[in-house]
Amino acid sequence: xxxxxxxxxxxxxxxxxxxxxxxxxxxxxxxxxxxxxxxxxxxxxxxxxxxxxxxxxxxxxxxxxxxxxxxxxxxxxxxxxxxxxxxxxxxxxxxxxxxxxxxxxxxxxxxxxxxxxxxxxxxxxxxxxxxxxxxxxxxxxxxxxxxxxxxxxxxxxxxxxxxxxxxxxxxxxxxxxxxxxxxxxxxxxxxxxxxxxxxxxxxxxxxxxxxxxxxxxxxxxxxxxxxxxxxxxxxxxxxxxxxxxxxxxxxxxxxxxxxxxxxxxxxxxxxxxxxx
Amino acid sequence: xxxxxxxxxxxxxxxxxxxxxxxxxxxxxxxxxxxxxxxxxxxxxxxxxxxxxxxxxxxxxxxxxxxxxxxxxxxxxxxxxxxxxxxxxxxxxxxxxxxxxxxx
Numbered sequence: 001x002x003x004x005x006x007x008x009x010x011x012x013x014x015x016x017x018x019x020x021x022x023x024x025x026x027x028x029x030x031x032x033x034x035x036x037x038x039x040x041x042x043x044x045x046x047x048x049x050x051x052x053x054x055x056x057x058x059x060x061x062x063x064x065x066x067x068x069x070x071x072x073x074x075x076x077x078x079x080x081x082x083x084x085x086x087x088x089x090x091x092x093x094x095x096x097x098x099x100x101x102x103x104x105x106x107x108x109x110x111x112x113x114x115x116x117x118x119x120x121x122x123x124x125x126x127x128x129x130x131x132x133x134x135x136x137x138x139x140x141x142x143x144x145x146x147x148x149x150x151x152x153x154x155x156x157x158x159x160x161x162x163x164x165x166x167x168x169x170x171x172x173x174x175x176x177x178x179x180x181x182x183x184x185x186x187x188x189x190x191x192x193x194x195x196x197x198x199x200x201x202x203x204x205x206x207x208x209x210x211x212x213x214x215x216x217x218x219x220x221x222x223x224x225x226x227x228x229x230x231x232x233x234x235x236x237x238x239x240x241x242x243x244x245x246x247x248x249x250x251x252x253x254x255x256x257x258x259x260x261x262x263x264x265x266x267x268x269x270x271x272x273x274x275x276x
Numbered sequence: 277x278x279x280x281x282x283x284x285x286x287x288x289x290x291x292x293x294x295x296x297x298x299x300x301x302x303x304x305x306x307x308x309x310x311x312x313x314x315x316x317x318x319x320x321x322x323x324x325x326x327x328x329x330x331x332x333x334x335x336x337x338x339x340x341x342x343x344x345x346x347x348x349x350x351x352x353x354x355x356x357x358x359x360x361x362x363x364x365x366x367x368x369x370x371x372x373x374x375x376x377x378x379x380x
Contacts, residue, residue, distance in 0.1 A: 026379075181375040182366065185327045185359070191377055237375045244326035252324065 023162050024261060030263045034211040035164030038199065044265050047215035047270040049208030053199040057206055061274065070147055070220040070272040073227045075142065077089040077148030080141065091145070094126035103146075103153035103269050107258045108161065109168040116171050116254040119146055120229060137248035138235065143227035143272075150218065150271030158215065158269065160262040175259030178252050179210075192258070193237075203209045205276060214260045216273025223276065230257055301346035310337060314370040316360035323369035330359040 022185050026186040034046065041052045051058040068074075092098035095103075106119040117125075123145055135142045157174065162168050182189045191210065193202065198209035218229045226234070231248035234256070239244040246252055313334065320326045337352035 029379050031358060062332065176378070177374055179379045181370045182374070183325055183370070185329050185367065189374070195377075195379065242328045244328055244331060246324065254295075 007123035014253055021062030021169055022273065023158070023159045023169070023172055026176070027263060027265065030211065033195070034198070034209050038209070040044065044268055046209055047267050049213065049216060049273070049275065050206035052212075053209070055274070064274055068220075068272075068276050069222070070218075070227060073147045073218075074146040074151055074222070074272065076140075077144035077146070077151075078146055081148050085127075085132055087130055089130050091123065092276040095122070099149060100152045103139055103150045103271070104158050105160070107261060108252060109163055109165065109171060109258070111163065111165060111167075113168045114173055115251065116175075117151060118249065118254050118260045119229065120231065121249055121254065123127065128221065136192075137231040138229055139185040140227055142229070143229045143232075146218045146229060147227065148271035150269055153269045155268045156270070157259055157266045158264045160258070160265055161260060171255045172259055172262065177257035178256040179259055182239065188241040190237065193211060209276075212264050212267045214257060214265055215273070216270045218271060219273040219275050220276050227272070301350040303346060306337075306341045306349045306353065307348050309330070309350045309357070310341070313337070313353045313357040313360065316357050316364065320360045320363045320367070321366060323367040327359055327363045328358050330363065331357060367372050 001220050032115055034042065035041075038046075038053070045052040048061075051061045084090050092100075096102055103119060106122065109115075110117045120137055120142055123142065124137075127134055135145070154191075162172050179190045182192065193207045194210035194213060199225045214230070217233065218227055219233070220227050224232075229248075231253065234253050235245035235248060282361035317326065317330055317334065320330065333352050333356035337342070337349050337356060340352055
């Protein structure tokens with residue numbers, strides 16, 4: 001039995017090493033898995049995470065959203081976005097379409113650096129180009145900026161591209177590997193919660209499905225009593241399973257965001273979100 | 277009779293003290309244990325697969341050693357080493373096993 005499992009694993013590895021990684025096939029299988037498992041959830045509703053899984057939570061969310069807890073971050077983000085740097089330029093000068101309605105295109109693979117660039121990284125690159133120190137990837141200022149940019153993109157479908165470049169495919173594959181790899185003393189992978197246990201409870205929380213998981217970021221979490229970026233979400237997940245988190249926006253984190261965003265292609269941006 | 281009882285008690289106390297002296301860890305014991313733990317933890321870091329509980333046990337070991345409690349320090353260092361080795365084993369096993377969980 002063990003030999004058979006080992007042989008199967010080696011076979012799968014060899015197949016992938018031979019260049020058979022097929023993001024489109026993965027995408028179809030991923031979508032089919034969730035839509036078959038949750039046939040009553042409309043496709044676009046997956047971006048609402050636990051609220052698409054639990055009617056009671058959904059009612060609470062609708063009430064909460066009358067006075068969205070992320071509103072302060074949104075206002076702050078808009079102000080930050082529009083305030084010129086000392087050199088007179090603004091964030092808008094760093095992005096296509098002046099930074100409005102573009103969240104759905106991030107992360108992207110940058111052929112020049114050979115790396116995945118998330119919106120958060122792009123914002124800090126913009127700051128550095130304009131002589132400003134980078135923002136902390138886990139703190140409120142970054143959450144506010146990304147909240148505003150997500151808000152201007154609400155309803156726009158994720159449109160993540162994997163260019164015909166072996167480095168892009170490798171980044172996608174590394175992201176997939178990170179997502180399914182168990183880690184920490186509790187021996188959990190991202191998939192343990194967001195694939196195998198999606199829709200189930202972990203203590204009082206309802207676990208969001210991986211499909212559409214990244215569409216609501218950044219989020220206001222009642223548990224945190226504040227906003228959280230993608231980095232905060234990932235480092236916090238790692239700590240919860242007793243794994244030492246990576247550095248925020250580490251290459252592996254950017255790759256897993258790339259993978260998950262590609263899996264959510266076609267689903268609407270819903271950020272900033274609010275979660276229990 | 278009373279004298280014999282005292283002698284027995286004294287002998288027992290002496291034996292107990294000797295036993296304690298024989299098994300009490302020293303600063304050198306801690307250094308040896310800690311070096312092994314640090315090596316294992318570095319290997320786990322190279323695999324980007326450290327556990328928070330390893331860090332906690334290492335911290336406790338350092339604190340106990342600083343307080344001169346070497347028995348406790350050695351025990352914590354050994355615990356940290358075991359955790360670091362388990363995280364290394366996990367990373368090696370998952371290097372191939374993750375593919376079994378992929379949605380197909």
